[in-house]
Amino acid sequence: MNPKKVPESTISRLFVYLREVIELTRMSINTISSAELGERTNLSDTQVRKDLGYFGQFGVSGSGYNTHELKSQLEKILGKDKVWNVAVVGAGHLGRALLAYPGFQNHGLNIMAAFDIDAKKVDKQVNDIAIKSLDDAPRVIKEKNISIGIIAVPAKEAQDVANRLVSAGIECILNFAPVSLTVPEHVKIKDVDLSRELETLSYFLANKKNN
Template sequence: MKYKKVPLTAVRRLSIYARTLSDLENRGRETVSSEELGLDANIPSTQVRKDLAYFGQFGTRGKGYSVKELNRKLREILGLDRSWNVALVGAGNLGKALFSYPGFRRQGFHIVAVFDNDPAKIDKEWKGLKIQHIKKLPEIVKEKKISIGIIAVPSSAAQEVAETMCRAGIKAILNFAPKRLFLPPECKQGTVDLAIELENLSYFLTK
């Protein structure tokens, strides 16, 4: 289903709501008000209602939201009602940490291919998955129906890797390299720069 243009910040909050609802569901809650959901998610209830309104009408006035139904709907909106095959490029320390992170698989993101260009790493196995040379990425993306790519390479190589991913048919990229990527609009991207996150925290510590 297509929705009207939604701010990225609202989409990110949907993930927080979905996690909060999953926790409530595990605790046996059947209904929740926007005030309660906002309190648990540490987000104002007015913002909760505004965010949900982008995607339709939920809940009943005076009764709140069905925890199970709202959680199901938000997971559907976020694409978490299916599995996604993921390619990881970069078999260094960061790449290995990302590959080993169990949270991806729990949410339906399965790293099914790992690539590098270091001859010393090619053909080594991580939990039974063989590291492939980056030149094999296009054929493996097609073979394994990979939709998402993760970049964990030095910044000097990130742009080239991202372009290779896009040409191979990958539609979304999560970039861990500290570099801004320039990609065609049909190839969506997100960036996680851990140094910037620490810099933001250090800013507040100096005040």
């Protein structure tokens, strides 16, 4: 349908533009140029125009983009009319932080279930969500039509959890465990590796001095 292939990084930035444009409409600002939008998002004006250009011509020469129109176009492009159900596996500190994270609800993402293998955590309530045994996952995932799974368990258990999620019908995984998971082709996986991010920063520090 799209004439040219859209880079994944473009998609990621569109969410940033959308956030900013929502803020602008709240402030009753009706027009914005690519340069201004770029400044607010720490991106170049060309980058902004190129990204938007993949999906049509929303701008007005000499004036810029209408924020209200841009907002609704971006929402349409990014599928913001749809809502997706999410399950969190692992009710440790990180898992519970994710259950409490306010950033998801506003973005078409509903955390519907939480699982853990630890019997001591099962049936505890976190933020209105009851933690269930991992054994219940296949049933609950199907019943509640959950399509996104978040893995927040230790590295050793992560592959097993991934296997269970996949066979329960999960289509996307956000993985916080510091291991490379193997999943079937049709499952999309995204890694968030917190210690690696920090380690990369420390590498930067270690090498800064030498230059």
